[in-house]
Amino acid sequence: MSAAYHHENLRETLLELAERSVQRSGVEALSLRQLARDANVSHAAPARHFRDRRALLDALALDGFQRLNRAMADAAATPGTFDARFRAIASAYVTFAVDNAALLGLMYTVKHEADASDALVEAGRGSLRAAVELIAEAQAAGAVTAGDDPERLALVAFASVHGVAALATGDLLDGVSVAEATDATVDLLLRAIGVTQTARD
Missing domain, CATH: 1.10.357.10 (Tetracycline Repressor, domain 2)
Incomplete structure (x- = not known):
């Protein structure tokens, strides 16, 4: 498992990456799996902070x-x-x-x-x-x-x-x-x- 997964600011990192994605490609292109790849963590890691895509959008x-x-x-x-x-x-x-x-x-x-x-x-x-x-x-x-x-x-x-x-x-x-x-x-x-x-x- 990557070191980034254990980093205490993973939630903030995911939000920053999500915002960049929205600004660059729009809301429809936003994907938890892609965010996990961008953050260099496992595809399941974002679920510890956002249960699904809707929770990410709310946050x-x-x-x-x-x-x-x-x-x-x-x-x-x-x-x-x-x-x-x-x-x-x-x-x-x-x-x-x-x-x-x-x-x-x-x-x-x-x-x-x-x-x-x-x-x-x-x-x-x-x-x-x-x-x-x-x-x-x-x-x-x-x-x-x-x-x-x-x-x-x-x-x-x-x-x-x-x-x-x-x-x-x-x-x-x-x-x-x-x-x-x-x-x-x-x-x-x-x-x-x-x-x-x-x-x-």
Whole structure:
């Protein structure tokens, strides 16, 4: 049996290899047997961590959401005005979505399966929750006009920046850079949200 089989990070190795496979060849090409070959372990070794291909996809999606949520949380924690922090979380989402397009598609597909785990569903709400909390905090501080539901505002913002990412990965920005498209979208969103002068000072 190969030395790699005994390595304590086999699970992480398999997830990394699975993500590369998805990015390179799509979800349909993902195979536990091929991952075992790529990791230089026996074909039965992955079963110690993933009982079947579906369990692997669930773990891959959960890992993706956790990474995205960390990026969003870090962006939301950026020091500065609401304007700057909002731009940071928008940029964090678009960057992750563009850099991990195939993975993001898998994440949302698996999340919406009828038998998706509670942990996966909860993790799938994390990026939107970061925006909701940031907007609610800004409303309480007077940096954003109060009155509008922060969840509704965050949903519109999420849909908008996700749209930028989708256009970028589909090569539909007609020469406009991702950064420029993101900035233009955020400018419109900030006006719609009702950013006060306090938020920009």
